[in-house]
Amino acid sequence: MDPAVVGRRVRALREERGISLSTLARLAGVGKATLSGLEHGTRNPTLETLWAVTAQLGVPLTAVLAEPAAGPTVHGTAVTATLLEVFTDTDATYELYRMRVAPGPGQLSPAHPPGVTEHVTVFAGVLRAGPADAPLTAPAGGHLRWVSDVPHSYAAVGDEEVAASLLLRYPRR
Amino acid sequence: MDPAVVGRRVRALREERGISLSTLARLAGVGKATLSGLEHGTRNPTLETLWAVTAQLGVPLTAVLAEPAAGPTVHGTAVTATLLEVFTDTDATYELYRMRVAPGPGQLSPAHPPGVTEHVTVFAGVLRAGPADAPLTAPAGGHLRWVSDVPHSYAAVGDEEVAASLLLRYPRR
């Protein structure tokens, strides 16, 4: 648990929104010294302080806390996926994961039940994934989709780790 | 944000484990007075204190923080987006949302800072979204992507609510 990490995230979120330290401090009702020290990690903020700041940024407290994984994490040889959310609608159940694929030989996953589809959005790196006999390739910003009732593979192209979101759709039986 | 709620959760977790306040305080390396005050909600704990206690209980910080639903981003009339995760890599910060768009007239969002891109993966329904003057359309399973430094719109096509994931990418400046 590193206060410096929390500080960096707060600063990143603030700068994304294009607001200055001074104004954020004023909006959140905390001192500029407090916010400055918080962003630098030189202070050990009170829950109240952190709450005031994150609320003003419009993010939950969890967004700045160094929590590695909220949900269960699945580790394979190349792929690490953490479950972010499960939700259902009238005709399917969805599982949304954040996925990371390490550079190297890649990984093979067994077939899912019939009708299951996977949707992958690539954030960083280049991903080659899909049915084992006909994988697809997507660069950062790209999107892949396949029916995963056959064995399928994931691999990073090049030396960069791939970051992506993975959605599994299980049709209601 | 209620410190009393945090206190009750800590006490509940401690009692589930059948350990006394005294021993938890000793294991966590905090004073008994500190833990007592924390559980009663009469103190405003430091991040360090709360971390020491929750770590000893074997739960993530998020387990005791009063966040029931991650902050609904009140995009407004038609769109509801809840922040699932924030993460950063070497050249950008990402915010991942689950988004729902209600059927009806849709909604306009103001421009983001330059360089920000949005990636949407549609799970259910049909979504029309993108730059306000040139929106794109995607059915379930589809994917949209645009540079969002201009005003942009979201609308559900047809009577079905749209479920989607939304990724905002903020380049490091």
Added chain:
DNA sequence: CGCTGCCGTTCCGTAAACGGAACAGTCGGG
């Protein structure tokens, strides 16, 4: 050059969160 306005950091007195010790209450054993 001033002057103004905003930026983020540092200084500093005050308020409060901190840990240790003292406290009353409760249980079980000799």
Added chain:
DNA sequence: CCCGACTGTTCCGTTTACGGAACGGCAGCG
């Protein structure tokens, strides 16, 4: 009973996070 070991709370001196003010730096403007 009385004692020891334990519970959780309260007291208190020390530490430290707090906000306001003062500071230097950097634009834009007359």
